[in-house]
Amino acid sequence: MARWAYVNGRYVPHTLAAVHVEDRGYQFADGVYEVVTLLDGRFADLDGHMARLDRSLKELRIAWPVAPRVLDFVVRELVRRNGVRNGSVYLQVTRGVAPRDFRFPDDTPSSLVVTTRRVQQWAKPGQLSDGVAVITIPDIRWARRDIKTVALLPQALGKQQAAEAGAYEAWMVDPDGTVTEGTSANAWIVTPAGVLVTREASPRILNGVTRLSLLRLARERGVPVEERPFTVAEALDAREAFLSSAGTFAMPVTRIDGRAVGDGKPGALTMALRQAYIDHVLGTPA
Structure with a gap:
């Protein structure tokens, strides 16, 4: 089956999908994105992702490239064309194409790219039975982490550092010693008293859908x-720890900086919430 992408009003073969060299997303990271999971043909929290996309666009003063209802149609049509039932949809909106200048261009339409990806399995062997390891690193990102921008270099550096340390993820830490979030996931713990703790929504973290x-x-x-x-x-x-994102749901964390969390095994609450989330998505109309 041919793989299709959507670029600025056209469905094109994925291998030919491209944006202009002066697209501001390429030159300034002047854009935002969302990743929506598809589970058994059902979108995971699509309305929540669209709402966050709207918020990110407003914060950066980027115009919607198409009406929200049109984008909803584009997403569903691209999924249909690519025959994806389990996977993800990537949506990216930038300020558009204009001669390189730090100032915002006048009357430039924003650019829209949508792609899909198939996923064969949502966790690799051993990740759910044994949990995953994380390392901690300094949080070097800018002060508006609540906007889901394409400016992801600090996260890419952190993810690479984790990979080279043999870990699944890196949890970023503010100067006061508190965890903000992972490079691509929110961070959670369960205290010895059984309280579920995650950082409050603020400009210091991305408020994950x-x-x-x-x-x-x-x-x-x-x-x-x-x-x-x-x-x-x-x-x-902590008794338990886990991370969450569109692609991991709730993933148990059993080692932090080489030390075991709790008894070193995935926790009961983590796994119960993971299953509850899957049931929630599968209960969504296709």
Whole structure:
């Protein structure tokens, strides 16, 4: 089956998909993006991703490239053309193409790119049974982490550092010793008293769409929840730890900086929330 992409009003073969060399996303990282999971043909929290896209665009004063209802159609049509039932949709909007200048161009239409990717399995062998390892690194990002921009160099450096250390992810740490989030996922712990803790939404973190659903699911099940910063020391003393994102749902973390979390095995609450999230998505109309 041919693979298709959508670029500025046209469905094109994926191998031929391209943007102009003076697209501001390429030259200035002047753009935003979203990644939406598809699970058994169902979109995971699509409305939440569209709402966050709208917020990111407004924060950067970038115009919608098409009406939201048109973008919804484009996403669904591209998924249909590519025959994706399990995978993800990547949407990127930039300020558009203009002669290189730091100032915003006048009357330049924003650029839209949409692609899809198939996923054969959502976790590699051993990740759910044994958990994954994370390392901690300084958070060197800018002060508006709540905007989902394409300016991801600090995260790429952190992800590479984690890979070279044999870890799955890096948790970024502010100067006060508190964990902000992972390079591509929100960070969570379960205290020895059984309280679920994750950092509160603010400009210091990206307010994950999956994060919001997990918080709701936890509260619906009567799990005590605290949205607040936690330190690396508190994470090392936790009963459980996990990370969440569109592609990982809830992934158990069993080692931090080489030290075991809890009993060194995936926690019961982590796995229950993971299953609850999957059930939530599978209960969404296709």
